[in-house]
Each structure stands twice: as structure tokens, then as C-alpha cells.
Amino acid sequence: MGAAVRRRAPHGGHPRAAAALEARRRAAARDAARRGLQARSAGHAEPDHGRAAEGDARMKRQTIAVSVGCPSGIGPEVAVHAAANAEAEARCVLVGDTETLRRAARDGKIAASRLRVVASAQEIEALALGEIGVWGPSTQLAAPAQPGAPDRKAGAAQLAWVNEALSLVQDGTAAALVTGPVSKLAIATSGAPGAKGFSGHTEHLAARLGAREVVMAFRAANITTALVTTHLPLAEVPAAVTPDAVATSCYWLVRLLRSLGMAAPRVAVAALNPHAGEGGMLGIEEETSIKPGIEHANERLAADGFFAQLSGPLGAETAFRKQAAGAFDGVVAMYHDQATIPCKLVGFGEAVNVTLGLPVIRTSVDHGTGYDIAGTGKADPRGMESALALALTLAKVRGRASLIAGTS
Ligand SMILES: NC(=O)c1ccc[n+]([C@@H]2O[C@H](COP(=O)([O-])OP(=O)(O)OC[C@H]3O[C@@H](n4cnc5c(N)ncnc54)[C@H](O)[C@@H]3O)[C@@H](O)[C@H]2O)c1
Ligand SMILES: N[C@H](C(=O)O)[C@H](O)COP(=O)(O)O
Incomplete structure (x- = not known):
């Protein structure tokens, strides 16, 4: 070699x-x-x-x-x-x-x-x-x-x-x-x-x-997840988990999965609260925002002729565990670390961050600037390799039909 x-x-x-x-x-x-x-x-x-x-x-x-x-x-x-x-x-x-x-x-x-x-x-x-x-x-x-x-x-x-x-x-x-x-x-x-x-x-x-719409998503070996909220203080998350925001993430995650070859993706929608709100005792957003969001997403997907199975709200721990075991093709997460912890736990260094809804294809490494190891030769390039590979895959798909990119 x-x-x-x-x-x-x-x-x-x-x-x-x-x-x-x-x-x-x-x-x-x-x-x-x-x-x-x-x-x-x-x-x-x-x-x-x-x-x-x-x-x-x-x-x-x-x-x-x-x-x-x-x-x-x-x-x-x-x-x-x-x-x-x-x-x-x-x-x-x-x-x-x-x-x-x-x-x-x-x-x-x-x-x-x-x-x-x-x-x-x-x-x-x-x-x-x-x-x-x-x-x-x-x-x-x-x-x-x-x-x-x-x-x-x-x-x-x-x-x-x-x-x-x-x-x-x-x-x-x-x-x-x-x-x-x-x-x-x-x-x-x-x-x-x-x-x-x-x-x-x-x-x-x-x-x-x-x-108009943009969704942060990550793809690792056996976890693909889209976020309802992104870089937001945790205290502001519940108010930002609206039915529209939930529906938008569901919709774009399905489009990403379809663009990766899944005709009828199985998607779990995570709950925000512990144990999916425990019947309202531990929170109400599951009823007020997430269930209506899933309904909106189903309507929008049907209107576009896309078939998908959306399940939820499911306790986040269950949603990600079952996805890692192969029961789901994707999970919609309500906030940043709900998505990034499982994703980076199983795929740190190889997971890819992909932005959905933009009029261009954009992927990224899942890791940060790594100042503690910069210039030492210890940085693992596989995350960047995966980001390049996914960008290439999506570019080829887009050449056939615009599946993940929106219009400005
Ligand atoms: N795509 C991006 O632009 C992006 C993504 C995440 C974080 N950041 C930024 O990076 C900065 C540092 O963030 P952080 O400390 O939370 O995370 P980090 O990913 O930079 O570092 C966390 C740990 O992982 C190690 N690490 C990171 N990438 C690695 C690689 N490729 N190979 C081997 N080890 C690796 C680091 O050495 C460090 O010990 C922050 O300013 C953050 O906002 C940027
Ligand atoms: N949320 C990303 C992560 O945890 O890897 C990171 O902060 C970068 O986000 P942008 O792609 O929006 O820069």
C-alpha cells in the first residue's frame, strides 16, 4: 500500500x-x-x-x-x-x-x-x-x-x-x-x-x-435521529416543543430515511418527560404537543404521498434502545442531548450531523474542535470521512430526485 x-x-x-x-x-x-x-x-x-x-x-x-x-x-x-x-x-x-x-x-x-x-x-x-x-x-x-x-x-x-x-x-x-x-x-x-x-x-x-424549515439530524451506525429543538437552553425547551416543530422534525426525518433507501420508515417519536409523562403526572407536553405533532406529520406525509409508521410518544430511553436493536429506523428527539447522548455513545467519531430542509446538502462531523489533541496526531478522521460519504450519497440521491433539500 x-x-x-x-x-x-x-x-x-x-x-x-x-x-x-x-x-x-x-x-x-x-x-x-x-x-x-x-x-x-x-x-x-x-x-x-x-x-x-x-x-x-x-x-x-x-x-x-x-x-x-x-x-x-x-x-x-x-x-x-x-x-x-x-x-x-x-x-x-x-x-x-x-x-x-x-x-x-x-x-x-x-x-x-x-x-x-x-x-x-x-x-x-x-x-x-x-x-x-x-x-x-x-x-x-x-x-x-x-x-x-x-x-x-x-x-x-x-x-x-x-x-x-x-x-x-x-x-x-x-x-x-x-x-x-x-x-x-x-x-x-x-x-x-x-x-x-x-x-x-x-x-x-x-x-x-x-x-423556512430546518432540522438537525444525526446518523450513526444504528441510530438516526432528528431534533425538535437544537441549540437552546434546556429551560426553554418545553415551550419550543410545539406541535408544528414536532411535525416538522418527523416529516424531514422520514424524508432523510426515504432518501437513504427506506420506502416506509419506522420512526419512534420520543417523549419529553420521564416515562412519557406518566399519564400527565410527570408532564403534559406529550398530550398537548407531541401527539398533535404526530398527527400533523401523518397528514403532511400523506399529502406528499410518503408512507411512514410514526409511533409515540415513547419514553426516550425505550425509543433509542429499540432503535439500536433494529425496531425503528429513526427517532425524533425533543432536545439536543436527548439525541446526541445515545448517538455519540454508540457512534462518537463516526456519526454524521446532517441538516435537513436547506436548499443545499450539508453534513458535518459529530465532534467538536478537540483542542486538547489538536496537532498531536491523535484525532480520528473517521467522522469527517463519514460526513464526506453521507454528503456524497445524498448528492447522488438528489441528482435523481430532490429528497432532503427544501426550497428557500
Ligand atoms: N460541528 C461543529 O462545528 C461542532 C460540533 C460539536 C462541538 N463543537 C464545538 O467544539 C468545541 C469543543 O466542544 P467539546 O469539548 O464539547 O467537544 P469535542 O468533540 O471537541 O471534544 C470532546 C472530547 O472528544 C475528543 N475528540 C473530539 N473529536 C475527536 C476525534 N476526531 N478523534 C479523537 N478524539 C476526539 C476530544 O479530544 C475531547 O477529549 C465547542 O466550542 C463546541 O461548540 C463544534
Ligand atoms: N449540535 C452539534 C453536535 O453536538 O455535534 C454541534 O453543536 C454542531 O452543530 P451545528 O452543526 O449546528 O454547528
């Missing part, structure tokens, strides 16, 4: 997720790509222009724009690694500080020749198999970023990279947006236009794209 395409052994300490079908599919595609690269190079996978077969493959590839996240975090290193290991059908263009990405490649023992600075759609199109695009027009840092030592001054650049990568999708250069982990605080306090109050990509992209 060529050094440049060899996957790092999983480092100690990080939990290895169970092998999922999707992971096997990705591995098979990667292996095919590697075989091609190996045939061309005994050492580093040097790009090789001019081969007819590669030319064909190049034409069929989808471009994925990747904003790399906080330059002092693990985003740049996992982005470079994942792009180096990307499926043969994906052409990755990293949007971030060029020097930071070069350092990440050096530290990760990825041949410098694989990074190619590109500045136009044509140059992206011309990327050879094995090359990683670096978007030249990306906002650059005034001073090098220190791994593990975030500088709030980089907040404006982090937001700019998200917007620049989004522009590549909006103008049709890229098929999907994948985002690396940002520091919400650094962005929110950066003073950059549009940064004030930044609470996450989900809310930012919804506002920037004027999306």
Missing part, C-alpha cells in the same frame, strides 16, 4: 464503532480508489494526469466543498486526512487557511504534491484522482494558528470559510457542503458581519439561505 494512501491505525483510546453496512460500502469504494493509486505509485500517490480511464472517473466525480473549522482545532487535520482517503467519486475542495492545511498534511505524512491550490471551477474539475483541492480564494489568517491554542481573532475566518464553501455549492461548483468543527464562541465574539449570536452552523445556514 502506498504510504500516502495508507490509513493510520486507529489510535489508542478512541472507541471503535461497530462495522456498519455503510462503513463497509465506504471501505470497498476507498479500496478501489487505493488500488488505482497504488498501481500508479509505489511510494507517494503522485497525481497522474492524462489517463483515459482516470479522465472518465474525473468526469463522474462530485465536488464536495469542505470548510475546515477552527484552525487551532482538529478540523484541518481530519479534513486533510479524510480528503486523502476519500471515495473515488468524491473530489474534495478544502476551504481554509492554506498554510494551516499544508502543515496538517505534513504532520499527517500526506505528500505535499497531493494538495493543489485551485481558484476556479475549471481548476477544480481538473483535479486528478488522489489530489486534494485547496480553495485559493479562501480567507487567509494574518498569523499562523497554534494547535490547541484557539485565538478569537480566527473566529471571523472560521465563519468566512463556512460562507465561502457554501458559495461554492450555491453557484453549482460543488454538490454538497461538509463542515469541520468551529468554535461557536470564537465566531460569536469575532465582530464579523453576521457572526453575532452564532449558535451553530444549522441556525446560521438556515438564516443565510432563508430556509
